[in-house]
Amino acid sequence: xxxxxxxxxxxxxxxxxxxxxxxxxxxxxxxxxxxxxxxxxxxxxxxxxxxxxxxxxxxxxxxxxxxxxxxxxxxxxxxxxxxxxxxxxxxxxxxxxxxxxxxxxxxxxxxxxxxxxxxxxxxxxxxxxxxxxxxxxxxxxxxxxxxxxxxxxxxxxx
Numbered sequence: 079x080x081x082x083x084x085x086x087x088x089x090x091x092x093x094x095x096x097x098x099x100x101x102x103x104x105x106x107x108x109x110x111x112x113x114x115x116x117x118x119x120x121x122x123x124x125x126x127x128x129x130x131x132x133x134x135x136x137x138x139x140x141x142x143x144x145x146x147x148x149x150x151x152x153x154x155x156x157x158x159x160x161x162x163x164x165x166x167x168x169x170x171x172x173x174x175x176x177x178x179x180x181x182x183x184x185x186x187x188x189x190x191x192x193x194x195x196x197x198x199x200x201x202x203x204x205x206x207x208x209x210x211x212x213x214x215x216x217x218x219x220x221x222x223x224x225x226x227x228x229x230x231x232x233x234x235x236x
Contacts, residue, residue: 079134079135079136079144079171079174079175079178080134080135081132081133081134081135081175081178081179081181081182082132082133082135083130083131083132083133083182084124084131084132084133084146085124085133086121086124088133088143088146089116089117089120089121091143091163092116092120092131092146092161093111093113093116093120095145095146095161095162095163095164096111096116096161097110097111098164100164100167101161104197104199104200104202104203105197106195106197106228123148127151127184128150128151129148129149129150129151130148130149130182130183130184131146131147131148131149132146132147132148132149132175132179132182133145133146134146134147134166134171134175134178134179136166136171143163144162144163144165144166144171144175145160145161145162145163145166145171145172145175146160146161147159147160147175147176147179148160149179149182149183149192151184151187151189152189152193153188153189154188154189154191155189155191155192155193155232156183156187156189156191156192156193156235157193157194157195158176158192158193158194159194160172160175160176160203160206162175167202168202172202172203172206172209172210173206173207173209173210174210176206176207176210177210177211180192180235183235189235190234190235191232191233191234191235192212192232192233192234192235193215193230193231193232194207194212194230194231194232195228195229195230196228196229196230196231197227197228197229198217198227198228198229204229204231207231207233208231210233211233212231212232212233213231213232213233214229214230214231215230215231215232216229216230217229217230218230
C-alpha cells in the first residue's frame with residue numbers, strides 16, 4: 079500500500095465511503111451525511127492543524143484508493159478513526175493502514191496516547207485496531223438496555 083495526506087480532490091470518494099450503508103450502521107452517529115455539510119467539514123479538517131487525514135492506496139500508481147484514516151489532536155490524546163472503501167473491507171489492509179498512517183502525525187502534537195471509540199458490534203474495526211496494537215481500555219453501557227455500546231481502544235504512540 080501507498081499513503082499520502084488527504085487532498086481536496088479526495089472529497090467525493092470520502093463522502094461516498096462515509097455514506098456507505100455499512101459505514102453508517104457502524105458509526106457512532108448512524109445518520110446519513112449531507113453533501114454540503116460534508117464539504118464544509120472536510121475542507122475545515124484539511125486546513126486545521128489539529129487534524130490529519132491520510133488516504134491509502136492499494137497500488138503503487140496511487141490509482142485505487144482504499145480508505146481514509148483521521149487523527150484528531152485532543153492535547154492529552156489523539157483520536158483515531160478509519161474508514162475503508164467498501165472494496166477494501168475484509169482484505170486485511172486495515173491494521174497496516176493504521177500503523178503506516180501514524181507516520182503522518184505531527185511531532186509537535188503533545189499527546190502520546192492514541193484512542194479509538196468503536197461501537198461494540200463493529201467487530202471488523204475492533205479486530206483491525208487490536209491487530210494494530212490497540213488494547214481495550216473502557217466500555218460504555220447503555221443505561222436503558224444494559225448493552226455494551228462503545229468500546230475505547232488505546233495505544234501508546236511510539
